[in-house]
Amino acid sequence: MLRRDDRANLLAKVPLFAGCSKKELSQIAAIADEMDFRKGKVLTRQGGPGREFFVLLEGGVDVERDGERISTLGVGDFFGEMGLLSQKPRSATVTTTSEARLLIITETNFMRLLRESPSISVKVLQAVADRAIAAGLN
Numbered sequence: 001m002l003r004r005d006d007r008a009n010l011l012a013k014v015p016l017f018a019g020c021s022k023k024e025l026s027q028i029a030a031i032a033d034e035m036d037f038r039k040g041k042v043l044t045r046q047g048g049p050g051r052e053f054f055v056l057l058e059g060g061v062d063v064e065r066d067g068e069r070i071s072t073l074g075v076g077d078f079f080g081e082m083g084l085l086s087q088k089p090r091s092a093t094v095t096t097t098s099e100a101r102l103l104i105i106t107e108t109n110f111m112r113l114l115r116e117s118p119s120i121s122v123k124v125l126q127a128v129a130d131r132a133i134a135a136g137l138n
Contacts, residue, residue, distance in 0.1 A: 002057065004029045007103060010055055015131065016081045019123040027117060031109040037100045044094045050083020051107040059100025064093045072097070084110045085128060 007029035011017050017028060043054060046065060055078045063071040073079065079094055084107050114121040
């Protein structure tokens, strides 16, 4: 199991949390659960609800859209962050390609944290706006 500081350091690399201070990252790390999964475990299913955000600590995953592999992710990569905010259906299916350990932040815990910590809310909204602008959605 990772210490909270180690979790916070991993979360600092996630663009959604890039503007957060060490204290704020520690708050986010406190709501992250560490879980192990077997090879072949479907973590998200395209079209399904987006209720968790994942950071890969060990192992790897394949990302598929419409049955075609579009990406392979490994240690330090993350996915599902937009599902925490948009409440839109998942855009891809993600399946473990080996035994894997992940940090997971649930929608319930994340929304509670945003309500309790306005400074984190503002920084997350700024990160989402920056991503939208970078994608030409402004």
